[in-house]
Amino acid sequence: MFEDQSFSIPVDQIECRLSGDFHLHAAVEEIRKSNWEVLRTNRPSAFDGVLLRMASHQLEGGRLTLSTSRTSFSAYMATRHPEFYVENTKAARADPLGLTAIVLTADDHVIVTKRSLTADQNPGGLYFVGGYAWPGASDGLVDLFNEAAREIEEEIAVVDIARFASFAIGLAYDPVFCHPELFLLMPSKSTAANILTAAEHAPDRNEASQLLAYPITDILDENGPLVSMPKTWSFIKARHFLHQHLI
Numbered sequence: 001m002f003e004d005q006s007f008s009i010p011v012d013q014i015e016c017r018l019s020g021d022f023h024l025h026a027a028v029e030e031i032r033k034s035n036w037e038v039l040r041t042n043r044p045s046a047f048d049g050v051l052l053r054m055a056s057h058q059l060e061g062g063r064l065t066l067s068t069s070r071t072s073f074s075a076y077m078a079t080r081h082p083e084f085y086v087e088n089t090k091a092a093r094a095d096p097l098g099l100t101a102i103v104l105t106a107d108d109h110v111i112v113t114k115r116s117l118t119a120d121q122n123p124g125g126l127y128f129v130g131g132y133a134w135p136g137a138s139d140g141l142v143d144l145f146n147e148a149a150r151e152i153e154e155e156i157a158v159v160d161i162a163r164f165a166s167f168a169i170g171l172a173y174d175p176v177f178c179h180p181e182l183f184l185l186m187p188s189k190s191t192a193a194n195i196l197t198a199a200e201h202a203p204d205r206n207e208a209s210q211l212l213a214y215p216i217t218d219i220l221d222e223n224g225p226l227v228s229m230p231k232t233w234s235f236i237k238a239r240h241f242l243h244q245h246l247i
Contacts, residue, residue, distance in 0.1 A: 002057075002180075004172040004237070006244040009064050011145040011166045011184065016066040019139050022053045024075055025091035032078035039077070048074045051096035052133040052142060054180045057171065064168055068142065070135045071096055080178045098174070098181040100130040100234045101148045102242055103158060109192035110219045111156060113208035115232065125232035127208070129155050144168075148184050156211065157202035160189040170241030174233055181234055183241045220246075 053071035075094035103111040113127045133147040170183040192213035218224045
């Protein structure tokens with residue numbers, strides 16, 4: 001784990017370098033196999049996708065550098081519980097890199113999603129848009145803007161994110177589901193109303209039970225109209241980093 005870091009870094013000043021594959025400690029690998037077999041029995045459609053593992057990060061001279069490797073969803077499932085290091089003192093977590101995208105509309109609203117009540121993580125909580133970064137088939141640089149833009153297109157069908165105006169605004173470690181999360185502010189050229197209408201046809205529209213849009217001032221106001229709604233850890237962190245970015 002690491003301390004939260006707030007910053008304002010243009011996405012083209014992020015260097016994410018992929019090298020090799022991450023391997024679990026032998027004892028944990030056996031747990032992974034057993035757990036995944038049980039999961040596949042209960043959910044035959046479960047897919048053990050390849051994820052991007054963040055091994056280290058460095059912030060220097062207005063540039064964010066990430067060193068990464070390949071891991072898997074099943075490895076993450078086996079290592080994501082908070083007591084993992086208590087039970088496995090010599091092992092390392094899978095630590096897939098999560099991406100939270102704050103989509104800012106042309107009319108200064110922010111797209112908010114409400115997670116399904118059947119979601120594996122944070123059911124019913126307010127969220128933005130995001131998922132886990134994917135590694136490339138070969139080693140080298142990974143464009144994290146493209147990874148976040150992919151998630152946005154899949155979840156809300158937005159394809160007009162302005163790269164030149166997009167910023168990484170913070171990096172934090174989720175203490176409940178145990179993985180690093182990069183937070184990005186990503187402006188769209190579309191209005192909130194147009195996004196909400198078009199999002200009904202998004203490929204992964206069922207990722208959220210509801211799509212909402214709020215003025216950015218309401219998002220930043222901790223005592224505003226969202227005060228009584230349950231919120232995910234990433235929503236709370238994103239709001240904090242957004243406030244730090246804008247002051």
